[in-house]
Amino acid sequence: MTTTGTAIQGYAQLDDRELDERIRAAREALGERVVILGHHYQRDEVFRHADYTGDSLKLSRQAAQTSAEYIVFCGVHFMAEVADILSSRGQISILPDLGAGCSMADMADLEKVEDAWQELATVLEPDEQVTPVTYINSAADLKAFCGRHGGIVCTSTNAPRVLEWAFGQRDKVLFFPDQHLGRNTGYNMGIPLDKMVVWDFGKPLGGLTKEQIREAKLILWNGFCSVHQMFRPEHIDQYKGRYPDTRVISHPECRFEVCQKSDYVGSTEYILNTVSAAEPGSRWLVGTELNMVNRLREQLQPRDIVVQFMSPMVCMCSTMFRIDPQHLLQTLESLVAGEVVNRIEVPADDAAEARVALQRMFEVSA
Ligand code: 13P
Numbered sequence: 001m002t003t004t005g006t007a008i009q010g011y012a013q014l015d016d017r018e019l020d021e022r023i024r025a026a027r028e029a030l031g032e033r034v035v036i037l038g039h040h041y042q043r044d045e046v047f048r049h050a051d052y053t054g055d056s057l058k059l060s061r062q063a064a065q066t067s068a069e070y071i072v073f074c075g076v077h078f079m080a081e082v083a084d085i086l087s088s089r090g091q092i093s094i095l096p097d098l099g100a101g102c103s104m105a106d107m108a109d110l111e112k113v114e115d116a117w118q119e120l121a122t123v124l125e126p127d128e129q130v131t132p133v134t135y136i137n138s139a140a141d142l143k144a145f146c147g148r149h150g151g152i153v154c155t156s157t158n159a160p161r162v163l164e165w166a167f168g169q170r171d172k173v174l175f176f177p178d179q180h181l182g183r184n185t186g187y188n189m190g191i192p193l194d195k196m197v198v199w200d201f202g203k204p205l206g207g208l209t210k211e212q213i214r215e216a217k218l219i220l221w222n223g224f225c226s227v228h229q230m231f232r233p234e235h236i237d238q239y240k241g242r243y244p245d246t247r248v249i250s251h252p253e254c255r256f257e258v259c260q261k262s263d264y265v266g267s268t269e270y271i272l273n274t275v276s277a278a279e280p281g282s283r284w285l286v287g288t289e290l291n292m293v294n295r296l297r298e299q300l301q302p303r304d305i306v307v308q309f310m311s312p313m314v315c316m317c318s319t320m321f322r323i324d325p326q327h328l329l330q331t332l333e334s335l336v337a338g339e340v341v342n343r344i345e346v347p348a349d350d351a352a353e354a355r356v357a358l359q360r361m362f363e364v365s366a
């Protein structure tokens with residue numbers, strides 16, 4: 001039996017210890033029938049139950065490889081969609097709380113992207129001149145759009161290789177939804193800023209002139225992650241003013257000026273590995289989500305590595321935070337009882353075309 005409800009009556013009153021014990025018990029009862037995947041931004045009470053942890057690329061590879069009947073994705077909606085697309089027939093992808101979306105992914109939808117493609121066709125031949133590239137933080141139907149228009153998916157890890165591939169296919173790229181990942185990657189590949197234009201999806205022709213579109217190499221969708229916009233170049237200047245030896249590391253969803261002032265830029269897994277491999281006594285200013293940075297600080301404190309969150313404001317991904325131990329427990333206990341809750345199922349047509357774009361990504365980033 002499959003239901004999609006999100007009610008968690010009976011779980012809200014449980015204390016932390018009881019939640020933890022019952023999650024472990026349900027996990028054990030399910031054995032190899034279930035795999036729990038946990039993104040780095042998950043809160044500790046959930047993260048500790050994950051069989052595999054990682055960034056979007058690593059977790060999508062895990063989802064493609066597992067033979068477990070149930071893939072419980074402690075992350076956000078697009079991640080569970082990717083798990084469903086890449087898993088085999090008979091496997092079930094589950095997001096413990098269906099409200100866990102990604103606000104950046106929501107900034108591009110199929111209707112707007114198809115409108116943009118048609119508008120571009122008044123200036124160029126998009127299917128001959130423009131490769132569509134979608135960040136993995138996007139809905140499945142946008143991945144499908146890329147699949148059927150000769151395009152591809154990228155993650156924060158493989159964006160440089162993917163863009164190289166995309167420019168090898170056609171002269172220009174339409175990159176959505178995150179303008180910052182697109183700009184930061186394009187600039188590092190040597191594309192000047194004036195050849196990267198922002199497509200404002202609220203305006204006719206993206207707010208651009210025909211001349212600007214003809215001259216552009218990279219057309220960047222006007223999307224962004226509000227969590228990563230909290231980090232500012234002045235935060236780096238202020239902290240380095242006090243501690244000049246600080247090394248700065250940021251996620252490529254941060255604005256251009258922040259990435260330019262950073263010593264290292266990369267995915268969440270890259271940030272984890274780089275800071276974890278640092279020598280004792282080093283000091284790091286980290287520009288990514290708070291749950292991950294707090295965990296890193298606690299893990300590395302005993303090795304005398306100082307980890308400081310980049311923003312003076314508390315900013316975390318509120319949608320990632322929706323996955324709490326109550327929802328994880330409800331999901332697992334329902335499975336033990338033979339009931340599937342909060343299943344994520346991508347329509348077969350979309351899944352087939354999205355798989356094409358994801359497979360291109362895996363080939364390019366192998
Ligand atoms: P990573 O793939 O680097 O984990 O990024 C996912 C994400 O949503 C960052 O905001």
Ligand code: SF4
Pocket residue numbers: 076101102103104105137225226227228253289317318319320
């Ligand atoms: Fe989406 Fe930003 Fe949250 Fe990442 S941190 S899942 S991009 S809203």
